[in-house]
Amino acid sequence: MIGIQRKIWTLTALVMFIMASIWIMLTYYNQKTQDQYNDILQRYLRMNEVTSASKQTVNSLNIYLLTPTEGNLSSLRRSEEQLRQAQSSIGLLRNGGNDFALTSYMNLIDSLIETSDRSVLFKSEQENEDSSRAFAEATRISGYISEMTLQLLDIELNTYQQFYRSIIEQAEELKKLGIWILLAITFGLLLFTYWFSLSITRPVQQLTKAAQDLAKGQFERQIVVNSSDEISFLATTFERMRVNINNLILEIREKARLESELQQNRLLLQESQLRSLQSQINPHFLFNILDTLSKKAFLEGAEETSDLLVSVAGLLRYNLKRLDRAVTLYDEVRVMRQYMEIQTARFTDRLTLITEIDESCLSTPVPGLTLQPIVENAVTHAIEPSESGGTIRMTIADAGDCVTVEIADDGPGMSEEKIRGILEERDTQPEGHSTGIGFGNVVRRLRLFYGTPDVIEIDGGEGRGVRVLLKLPKIRRHDTYDKTADRG
């Protein structure tokens, strides 16, 4: 993780490094040039020194010859000593170009000193003429030295000409180099700073965007930040927060859904109970009467009536008992048959029931009183209005993981609106002679029982008859229905 602070440090260090390098380079170059200039000046000064020292020597010699005292002699010796020093320092200036001239030059200095000494010697021996001749020669030699100095300087200029030019040229080049370096560094730093600032601001922007999304309530989008600094840490934390919040929200939603389901179940149950209570008005009295009526009918030889009464009693009992618990398809089919017997008695030939039942499917659990209301609906809508009656076909078949129950009639069919109403579990006003439980109620209970909305299909249109297809899973998704039913 590269921290923002470290990034800033890096940038600063880089800038300082570049600045320092340039400074060092310039200083080094300046120093070098300065040294070179100093060397050159030194050469000139040394040569000049020889000239002045030689003149000084001649001058001292002159003074001594005029007034030959010890003091003047020693001052002459000092001058000569100075000249010798100048001579030895001149020796260091030798190079390929001035070798010949420099040797001559140094020999000239020797000659001057020798001549000067000779003059002093002649003077001490009172040979004034020779002495002054030697002095004249010394003066001449001093003049030659001056000339030779000029000649040497000339050689110097020629030898060093290219060097001087190169110094000037280099200074010129340095100026250009400076400008180029300035430009290159300016743009390089701009580029670097741009990248650098981008590496800080881009994650911040991404984070801002994510925060805005969160503020708008979009908790699903993942927060992605391409960075490896503090912002990334912030982003990771933020992301974790988002996930947590998202999970909490999902949990709350789930809870709310369950709550509402529960509420619905309760309402449904209350309704059922209310209805069953309504129909429980002294049931034993009703059973007893029906029994008595059945027996009386039997005794009077009306066996058919007796059977019918038994069916009515069974249906009634089933209705009262089984509404709130799961039963098997077998029970349902049985009750449905009893109901059909009663209805057959009512409609006689007008009603035909055709059943095709796969016996192996009859152990499937279903909520109580589901088939009978559907069949009742078919009877009410298809048989009752038709004078010629109709046929109700019921098929129970195994379809892999579920059992299909198909109840079809050949009546006038149902309007789209009505079918939609049933599928949306709206309770329709019971028509005709219903046992009391509406189609909508059945649909709702089926869906609650199996925990899936995909349980029932109603296919029908005006004049085509109605075909109701139940798809009953063999394995229930959950037992909510039973539990709530038990609790209720």
Place this chain on the structure above:
Amino acid sequence: MHKTISLALGTICAVFLFFTMISAIRFVQSAWQPPEPQQRAEERYRLVLITQDLGTPFWNKVGEGAEAEAEKLGANLEIWGTYGEDREDFLKQLEIAIDSKVDGIIVQGMDQDDFDNLTKVKAAFYGIPVITVASDVPMSDSMRKTYVGSNALAAGRMIAERLVADMGEKGTVVLLGDSREEYDQRQRVLGVRGVLSAYPNIRIEYVTTSDEEQRIAAATQDVMNRFPEVKAFISVDANLTAAMVQEIGKRSRIDPYYIYSFDDNPDIKALLGQGKLDGVVEQAPSEMGETGVRMMVQWLDGKTVPLDPEGYPTPIRISTTEDAS
């Protein structure tokens, strides 16, 4: 957007970096090291060739020959001198050479006391060998080690023989010489006289003049006035020839006269080419330089000690207009 900016900045930066590199390379390359200092003087003979006539073709050749030989023998030779026969400066140069304690001096001889003084007293005092070149000064006067150059006597003789061959054994011959009458000139005159004395019908008139143009012209005029029957001129000093020929040309046609000279002056070649001179003694300047340096080095090395005091003559030959054209 970011990419575009990055790319643009990067490109500009790269371009500038490129120029910076070029500039840096140029900067480094422009550095030129000063010449290496030399700790010790070179262990080579330091020779000086001093002449009065720097820049003339004759002396240029002498210098070239000397330099080539010095190069070959590994000696350090410098050519000093004056332009246009500045005698005072010439002597000064000679004195500087002696005071600078060079190893050897090769000098154009000058038959003057000052010159002799320097070579005989001062150079000998410092132990510096002197070789005269092209113009000689007698050994007794100059204490020179040897002489390298044309044998002036032989040259005089050669020119005289040519004259006799051209002119015949009868006539008046004017010898024009410098009034300084240097050793060289005397030798040449001696040579000419030596030959011509054998012909009694040939009359020799020796005229001297200083080297200013007017004086030469006056002298020429004078001699032509005095001896109108003059048939031949020999200019024993090449420096006088041009003015003399011009003066003759002013008075009459040049053709009838037999005019001879020596070649150690830049004008001679042209005059010969124009046919104004009938014959010129041509010397071998480049050989003079060569031999001078060689002899000096041999003496310094101790290979040839002593050098032949009579000198080492270099070849001479007569060159006529036909040869020159």
